[in-house]
Amino acid sequence: MVALFEAQEVTKQFANHKALDKVSITVPEQSIFGLLGPNGAGKTTLIRIINQITAPDSGQLLFRSGKLQPEHIYKIGYLPEERGLYKKMKVGEQALYLARLKGLSKADALSRLKKWFDKFDILPWWNRKVEELSKGMQQKVQFIITIIHNPELLIFDEPFSGFDPINVNLIKDEILDIKKQGATIIFSTHNMASVEELCDHIALIDNSKKILEGSVKEIKEEYKSNTFELEFINKTVNIAKNLSADFEVVHLEIGEEFTKAKIKIKSDRSQNDLLSELIPMVSIQSFNEVLPTMNEIFISKVKNNE
Amino acid sequence: MNKILLIIKREYLTRVKKRSFIIMTILGPLLMASVFIVPVYIAQLEGEPKNVGILDETGLFYDKFENTENIKFLVLTNDLETAKQNIANDNLYAILHIPQTELSVPQSCKLFSTKQPNIIVKGYIKNVLKKEVEALKLNASGIDPDILKSIKTNINLFTIRINKGGEEETSSTELSMAVGMIGGILIYFFIFMYGSLVMRGVIEEKTNRIIEVIVSSVKPFQLMMGKIVGVAMVGLTQFTLWVIFTLIIVTTFLSFFSKEISSYQSSQLKLQENVVPTEQLESTIEPGNANESFIAIFESIQSINFEMLIFAFVFFFVGGYLLYGALFAAIGSAVDNETDTQQFMLPLTIPLILSIVIAQFIMVNPDGPAAFWLSIFPLTSPVIMMVRIPFGVPYTDLILSMTLMILGFLGATWLAAKIYRTGILMYGKKINYKELWKWIRY
Numbered sequence: 228m229v230a231l232f233e234a235q236e237v238t239k240q241f242a243n244h245k246a247l248d249k250v251s252i253t254v255p256e257q258s259i260f261g262l263l264g265p266n267g268a269g270k271t272t273l274i275r276i277i278n279q280i281t282a283p284d285s286g287q288l289l290f291r292s293g294k295l296q297p298e299h300i301y302k303i304g305y306l307p308e309e310r311g312l313y314k315k316m317k318v319g320e321q322a323l324y325l326a327r328l329k330g331l332s333k334a335d336a337l338s339r340l341k342k343w344f345d346k347f348d349i350l351p352w353w354n355r356k357v358e359e360l361s362k363g364m365q366q367k368v369q370f371i372i373t374i375i376h377n378p379e380l381l382i383f384d385e386p387f388s389g390f391d392p393i394n395v396n397l398i399k400d401e402i403l404d405i406k407k408q409g410a411t412i413i414f415s416t417h418n419m420a421s422v423e424e425l426c427d428h429i430a431l432i433d434n435s436k437k438i439l440e441g442s443v444k445e446i447k448e449e450y451k452s453n454t455f456e457l458e459f460i461n462k463t464v465n466i467a468k469n470l471s472a473d474f475e476v477v478h479l480e481i482g483e484e485f486t487k488a489k490i491k492i493k494s495d496r497s498q499n500d501l502l503s504e505l506i507p508m509v510s511i512q513s514f515n516e517v518l519p520t521m522n523e524i525f526i527s528k529v530k531n532n533e
Numbered sequence: 534m535n536k537i538l539l540i541i542k543r544e545y546l547t548r549v550k551k552r553s554f555i556i557m558t559i560l561g562p563l564l565m566a567s568v569f570i571v572p573v574y575i576a577q578l579e580g581e582p583k584n585v586g587i588l589d590e591t592g593l594f595y596d597k598f599e600n601t602e603n604i605k606f607l608v609l610t611n612d613l614e615t616a617k618q619n620i621a622n623d624n625l626y627a628i629l630h631i632p633q634t635e636l637s638v639p640q641s642c643k644l645f646s647t648k649q650p651n652i653i654v655k656g657y658i659k660n661v662l663k664k665e666v667e668a669l670k671l672n673a674s675g676i677d678p679d680i681l682k683s684i685k686t687n688i689n690l691f692t693i694r695i696n697k698g699g700e701e702e703t704s705s706t707e708l709s710m711a712v713g714m715i716g717g718i719l720i721y722f723f724i725f726m727y728g729s730l731v732m733r734g735v736i737e738e739k740t741n742r743i744i745e746v747i748v749s750s751v752k753p754f755q756l757m758m759g760k761i762v763g764v765a766m767v768g769l770t771q772f773t774l775w776v777i778f779t780l781i782i783v784t785t786f787l788s789f790f791s792k793e794i795s796s797y798q799s800s801q802l803k804l805q806e807n808v809v810p811t812e813q814l815e816s817t818i819e820p821g822n823a824n825e826s827f828i829a830i831f832e833s834i835q836s837i838n839f840e841m842l843i844f845a846f847v848f849f850f851v852g853g854y855l856l857y858g859a860l861f862a863a864i865g866s867a868v869d870n871e872t873d874t875q876q877f878m879l880p881l882t883i884p885l886i887l888s889i890v891i892a893q894f895i896m897v898n899p900d901g902p903a904a905f906w907l908s909i910f911p912l913t914s915p916v917i918m919m920v921r922i923p924f925g926v927p928y929t930d931l932i933l934s935m936t937l938m939i940l941g942f943l944g945a946t947w948l949a950a951k952i953y954r955t956g957i958l959m960y961g962k963k964i965n966y967k968e969l970w971k972w973i974r975y
Contacts, residue, residue: 275958
């Protein structure tokens with residue numbers, strides 16, 4: 228795993244509170260890195276530090292193992308959560324201006340923009356004022372501006388807000404496509420479903436401290452609670468009573484056809500032991516391990532941290 | 534550097550292309566030119582002379598009324614009642630009735646008209662009557678009018694400044710006052726108009742939420758300076774266009790209507806003579822005297838050091854704007870919308886308004902301590918120094934003032950940049966001075 232970006236022990240103190248307290252993250256190259264945390268945890272501050280909008284009080288920032296330099300802003304694309312455009316300015320003119328601020332030449336910016344505008348079906352709006360565009364279209368323009376200079380590192384803060392489900396899929400596909408082409412993406416969101424869907428790695432920041440970091444797979448593995456879900460046909464048997472003390476029924480739901488149960492294995496017994504106890508009692512339809520969702524991990528970690 | 538140019542270009546072009554800019558650029562000179570043109574036009578409209586009938590029962594005055602361009606006098610011979618009845622038929626604007634009366638009580642004269650008589654007609658008649666009555670009284674008391682005329686004196690005090698080399702320069706206090714005041718007022722308006730334009734631009738970027746997108750590409754300082762310089766260029770463009778358009782309109786007008794204007798001016802001279810009730814029996818200025826005072830004005834225009842004046846004007850015009858522009862930008866960055874700007878505007882508007890108010894006292898004593906201190910303090914110097922310069926300012930004062938102006942600008946920009954970079958990313962928080970102080974120290 229090659230790290231594209233690293234933050235080491237980054238601390239940022241504002242007048243009244245500490246926004247970041249020795250936060251370190253490692254963003255592997257060509258991955259989607261989820262930056263998670265409750266509101267006010269310090270995510271935006273960290274993102275602004277990566278974008279060199281604000282400077283950290285202490286700590287190291289590395290881009291491709293070298294120190295983060297002012298020129299690196301041309302290699303970074305940033306879609307802030309609070310985003311907007313000049314309302315009275317024409318769409319094309321404005322996109323051109325912002326693309327050129329990212330270091331593109333006029334001709335280069337123009338040809339790239341036209342291509343993207345065409346792809347997103349907003350080319351007819353090129354000469355219209357921004358205020359005439361719908362919110363979804365404005366978001367498309369914002370997205371194009373973020374990626375127009377082919378950055379190596381992309382930072383998306385709540386990229387799907389303001390999009391309808393069709394456009395959410397459009398943007399999602401674009402993000403995955405950009406990743407496939409070699410870019411690295413930092414993705415900050417509260418939408419845990421999209422974290423599950425997109426992210427390879429995550430870091431969880433709470434109360435200005437990083438409290439969790441790793442690949443999504445490993446984290447889920449680590450935080451699984453050894454709970455299994457099964458469906459069976461026999462209704463009358465009270466499995467809770469008949470199982471040995473090592474197994475605890477945490478959830479029981481009697482339906483028309485099947486009974487659903489969640490059973491937690493307490494000691495170092497295996498799921499085969501559980502099965503062997505169950506098989507004589509009921510006829511099993513399905514048996515699965517329950518993996519924690521990112522949502523559950525998020526909530527339990529943040530609650531424990533309080 | 535390249536990016537600052539991009540920002541300046543955007544700030545400039547978006548504003549110059551605005552409809553309101555184009556309308557103001559065209560309307561401004563038209564308004565200014567109309568100050569010259571409208572009175573002449575109106576004077577032309579009043580081409581038809583007004584007929585005033587005179588019913589003079591004393592027989593002393595009727596031949597004293599001379600026809601002017603606007604008034605034609607007719608002597609009526611019938612009695613008052615018939616004259617009043619025929620006022621419309623005879624096409625009379627008014628009837629002046631001078632009854633048989635004692636000279637000491639000339640109050641009984643009456644002017645009858647169908648409409649309210651205008652001030653020119655009324656003033657002219659009053660003036661003639663007054664002159665004649667006074668002449669009659671003088672005659673009656675036995676004073677020779679020629680003696681009285683020789684007593685009348687017109688004093689023209691020439692002011693002559695002796696410069697360091699001992700050479701004498703003719704100067705005019707009134708002219709210096711006018712030149713200084715105009716320069717000061719121009720700077721005042723420019724700072725206010727375009728300073729608040731900078732502030733509104735910053736607030737716009739904040740409320741649009743485009744700011745974070747931009748500062749991820751450029752430094753906040755670059756954005757702030759780009760905006761200030763861009764808006765300054767908008768102001769200079771508008772200013773230059775105003776001057777050019779006004780000159781074009783006025784000169785075109787002058788060349789077309791030069792004849793009318795000269796007659797208008799002469800009629801205005803007469804008008805002034807007629808309307809203004811004067812104590813003078815004769816209000817003519819000796820021709821030699823008039824010439825002399827004209828030369829005096831001309832010489833005092835020459836006595837003003839125009840190179841220095843223009844240099845100082847451009848310097849304080851630009852310097853004052855940059856200094857205030859930076860502070861206006863800082864205010865814009867600290868608030869969420871324009872209504873919140875009030876509390877922070879005060880420290881900026883007070884020195885500006887104060888300098889305009891105090892300017893007239895500075896002109897009374899342009900070398901006094903108040904003039905000195907206010908003309909070197911960067912927040913008041915743009916206006917006050919402009920007021921002082923036409924009176925002659927020691928070079929040491931000027932250099933001190935300009936140095937402090939540059940330092941003030943650097944200081945204000947440094948201060949503004951600190952507030953700006955924190956403020957632009959701060960939302961939904963009511964900012965007070967304590968908070969600003971924290972941002973500066975931070």
